[in-house]
Amino acid sequence: MSLKKQLLFGMIAILTLTFISLFVLQMTATQRFVERQLASHAKDTATSLGLAISPALQGLPDIASIDTIVNAIFDRGYYQSITLLDTQNAIIIQRTNPTQIDSVPNWFQLLFNIQPPLVDSQVSNDWRINGKLQVQSHPGFAYEQLYAAAADNLLIYGTGSIITIVFSLLMVNIISQTLTSIQTHSQKLSNGEFQSIENVPNTFELKETVLSFNAMTNKLATAHQHVNEEILRFKTYALTDKQTNTGNRRAFEATLKKMLLREQIISDPPSDGQVSGTMYIIRLTSLQTVSDKLGFISQQQYTQDVVQKISAFFAKDKYPQVYRLNDADFVVLSSVVDPTLRIEEINRLYQHIKQIDKTEYKQGVVAIGAGEFSPGLSYDVVMTRTDNALTSALESQPSVFVHSADDPASNKTQWRAILDTIIAQESIEFVSQTIHQDKYVMYQEWFTRFNENSAHSTSDIFANAHKHGYMLEFDKLIVKHALSKLTKSPAKIAINLSRLALADSEFHAWFFNVLPVSPTITRKLIIEIPERAIVDDFQQISDFMAQAKVRFIQFTVERFGAQLSSIQHLKALRPDYLKLDPRYTFAIHLEDEQQRLVKTLVDVAHGLGIKVIAEQVESEAQALCLESLNVDCLQGFEISKLEQVF
Template identity: 35%
Template sequence: MSLSKQLGLGFFFVLMIVFLGTLWMSTQNTRAFLEQQLNSHAQDTATSLGLSITPYIGTEDDLPIIETMVNAIFDRGYYRSIALYDQNNQLVFEKTQSAGVADVPDWFISLFSITAPEAQTEINNGWNIVGSLRVLSNPGFGYRQLWQNAVSSAIASFIGFVLSMLFVWFLVKKVISQPINRVIDQADAISKKQFERIQDIPSTKELYRFVNAINVMSDKLFVMFKKMTNQSEEYRRFAYADFVTGVGNRRAFELAINGLLGDSDSQTDGYLFLIRASSLKAIHTELGGEAGDKYLKTICQAIKEAASAEYDHFSIFRVNGADFALIIENIRENHAKAMAQLLAIYTKRLEKNEHKAGVAHIGGAKFKYGAIYKEVLENVDSALLSATAAEHRWELSSSLSVSHSNQEWRDVLTNIIQEGKADFVAQPIIAKDGVTLYSEWFARLSDKQSGELVPMAQLLPASMRLDYAQQLDKMIIENMFVVAQQQSQSIGVNISRLSLFDAAFTSWFIEKMNVYRSTCSKIVLEIPERALVHDVNALAEFISLIKPYGMKICVEHFGAQLAGITHLRKIMPDYLKIDGRFTADIHQQPDNQLFVKSLINIAQGLDIKILAEKVESEDEQHWLLSQDIDGVQGFYVKPPAEIMSLSKG
């Protein structure tokens, strides 16, 4: 039972006892007073009436006069009986009437009975006693007066009781319970790492100290957590960011490009551009290091502006003194040429007299899953070398083959979506104790005409490029819900960044969750880390809509974006999956070890389970589990396995 209910019931019983006790005492006192009044009234009547009839006692002829005098008093109704006795105590005559009262309940008369004492006076004739007069008051009038007094007292006491209860309610709810509930809510928020202050502090001294102590604790925890987060960000900037321009350094570049080349799940392709600050050496020599740094910053800004003009997602790195690398995923050759031209235009605008060798030259080369890192760099270096001699200052590496035209991809995507069926393979995420936390499902889609599986690494970029991403996600999720109904384990499913921020898709997804409400608690929705950077507020709103259905959230490929950590508290995911580029050979990478340790500490501080993907060796798994990571996933842990297929049934 809550404190407010306990206090409320306690005050209620106390006030009820006071109410009933006051009413009882008031009625008893009134009854005693009425009994005294009845006794006094009877005695006064007996005395005065006795004196009045004394001259007529002793003769029978005067008896009618006595009766008339008695009747005159008796008819007023205040008496139950008046009796006249002679000197031998023989009844001469008597007048009586009932003591009942019609408008007073019988239970009240039984509970508060009034005893009306009999008053008596002697009648004397000189020195001789010639008779006696006995008068008994009628208690009916006393009962009526007592009942009216009890009703009035009850009404007054009840009004006082109600007013007291209202005061108690205000005291309990507003003065006591409200600050306590705020403290409880604040404690819950602190457990979720939301360090907000209680603004409405009560004036009651004890509650003021109580609430203020919670505020002080919240402030200190916020400072401590912020310090820990900042330390992790500082380390990341130190280890993976360029100090001059703020973009990723060579170490970050190598992690990124090697991660893309070795990503067997996504099998991403794209273009790598190398932009060389051609006049850096001359500026350093003639104008000094400060001018050189300014020159690098302007080129870096120009690269950002050119890339953001065409693409939402890209990665920029400063790979050495004069060279910047730009990675753009999932673009075709004609788009890569347009991007190289745009980079040349944006950097050309910066040209000044001191840029004797030109502002910048651009070389580009295609990369894809399975390519060799050294060969990709050789290709882009060759293109950059050709660009230095080209008038337009950019060049792409030698001829590139394109497997499908846009129309061919439209046909493939249309056929797949119309077919509306997908198969799945599942790869489990295993905890240290061997328990499966959940299994990530990967869709497998077939080309209806050829009957062959379509590589998802090619299909997904094509769907995004041709505005089929939401339709493809809907089809896959629909199939997932159908199959998941027959599964007992938790299931992880990926959703594209474009779908996450699409209002129509969100409405559709909510409708599906309502249809498959019983299945939602088994679903772990995996969202890419880049979605946090794109629009964390919109993402937080999307998550707030699906959380009530019991669906869990996992941020995958975490660590690739420099701003990811700062947004964690806004969305509070259930799982955090470290990007595979940080787990590769982690037992031999001290820098990555330090960074992963900091991520583990932050995740555990936020009560988020942290996972590692692409664990491909025993050494990697051993090191990760030794750091109390919550789960590991990869071909070494367990390869993907086919589950029930809709398309075959």
């Protein structure tokens, strides 16, 4: 039953009960009143009639005179009975009227039974009693009075009840309309429609309720708009590389997969119905060297110069978007289909980018690999072909290579040979960078470098180790060499492990088996975990961290903020440090919005008792801004340079 019906039926029930109660009380009071009137009337009549007939009863009674006097009184119709008795209670005269009353319904007489009292009065002359007079008033008059009173009461109470019910109905309608409006607008709120209630009632409580609801709606609308803006902003972050303003790997993968599924095309289909294009992977071959020797600002300038050259070269292409796969690799999807034109284009692109060459770029400016893509090919096949072309380009002069269907599949064998050599000879070393809190050393991060095969960058080696199934062996090599040097380190050191190792239970068992027993040594070890790993492999990493913390090992979650969904896991994992994603801290002193975002992330971390680190700090202004936002620790070339670990 609806609230409106409940309220209406409730009010009617209360009104009915009240009406019946008042009616019964009123009728009872009226009945008592008329009964008292009947008794008083009979008593007065008996007294006056006794006085009138008293002379006629002296001596021998004058029956004729007495009869005349009694009839004169009785014939008025107000009496039920008049009886004159002698001193021996013998009836001298008796008059009676029927009790049936035509003007009052029988059911009413049965419902309100009126019994007029029989009043006695002695008839005397001086001190001598001559007889007794009994008078009983007729109830007809009383019934008529009571019936009239009942009709009046019914009219009054009925009219009042109708008016009250109508008024109550109006009030219930106002309440129900208000509640219905709130319900309707609440449903609209749940559907994302933020509409205020226009019809505001005048009733104070309802008015306050509606105004409060409207205020809440307006606040929710503002909050929803703000959330949408934040979602749009974070979506931009999710698909854009902040440092270069190019698309990131996620955006690239989505774009290429759509093209391969014919959901989006790059060029007009040729006559055979096939749609295809060219994918270029462009690697900044000297990026690692520039970063190690000159710092992040020089690295960023190098990157920006290359991106500007790529963008300018493809500005007139149908799809000029540039994507960043990782720190050193960029991708462009071109509309060139013809193999001959592809070779011409890759050489022109290489010469165009080579214009920014500097003496600091010891390994050259870029290397470019090209491969064809077309619908029907899988994403992995296209990526493997182009990546193999890039590997060949790194060993070519000039550093360009175009994949063709006739190329021998030798890249995989070549890379396996390189990776086997690194593992066999343990050709690994570390460079360190200090992380400071105020002027004190918090810990040192050790970066892996390979002293074998200098023609290939560290990122290139790691990428192929992952591709060819060598990653766990490389992680074990890193752990073994770090532990061998850990006892000689004056500070705590942090190493980076791959997501594959962090999620692998067999690696966990191996790790804890080779770990030194002494807590003096294990207290100096910190493991840095990529933020994406705690989102994708939460349970495995949670188990690994729980076992490691028993051995007094600490943890840092790096690139925090790149995956906002990771925030929900922080409370469960409770790492010791969070390292902010560099896109938030780069040029932070120039961007108010970035400062607000970083302050929010810092507050979240501090609320959980976690220290916050900002990396790639390259200027004093950047450092001062981060310190003002309560960032605990700083890392970057402004704080300390990279140093060789011996």
